[in-house]
Amino acid sequence: MKRSLMEILACPIDKHHPLELYVFEEKDEVVEGMIVCPKCNRFYPIIEEIPHMLPDNLRTKEEDLKFLKKWAGKAPRKIVEEGKPYCLSTC
Numbered sequence: 001m002k003r004s005l006m007e008i009l010a011c012p013i014d015k016h017h018p019l020e021l022y023v024f025e026e027k028d029e030v031v032e033g034m035i036v037c038p039k040c041n042r043f044y045p046i047i048e049e050i051p052h053m054l055p056d057n058l059r060t061k062e063e064d065l066k067f068l069k070k071w072a073g074k075a076p077r078k079i080v081e082e083g084k085p086y087c088l089s090t091c
Contacts, residue, residue: 001029001030001033001046001049001050001051002029002030003021003029003030005051006018006019006021006035009035009051009053011037011039011040011042012053012054012055013037013040013042013055013056014037014039014040016037016038016039016040019035019036019037019038020035020036020037020038021033021034021035021036022034022035022036022074022075022076024071024074024075029049030046030049031046031048031049032046032047032048032071033045033046034046034071034075034076034079035051035053036076036079036083040084041078041079041082041083041084042056042083042084042085043068043075043079043083043084045064045067047067056084056085059085059086061085061086064085064086065086065088068080068083068086068087068088069088072088
C-alpha cells in the first residue's frame with residue numbers, strides 16, 4: 001500500500017479521518033501493517049500490500065484473529081486487547 005493512500009482513507013464504519021498507520025513490514029510500499037480508526041478503535045489489516053477495509057459484517061473472525069496473533073508484538077496494545085471488531089482478550 002502506498003503511504004499516500006492514507007490522505008484519502010476514512011473509516012468505513014464512522015467515516016473518521018485521518019486514520020493511524022502502523023507499519024510492520026515495508027519495502028517500496030507498506031507490505032504488512034494496520035490501519036486504525038482512533039474514534040471507534042477498529043483496525044484494518046494491510047496484507048501483502050492490500051488494505052482490507054471492510055465493514056464488520058464482511059470480515060472473517062478467524063482471519064482477523066490470525067493477523068492479530070501474528071503481529072501482536074508490533075500492534076498497538078489497545079488494539080490487541082480492546083480493538084474492534086475482534087481482539088485477543090475478552091472484548
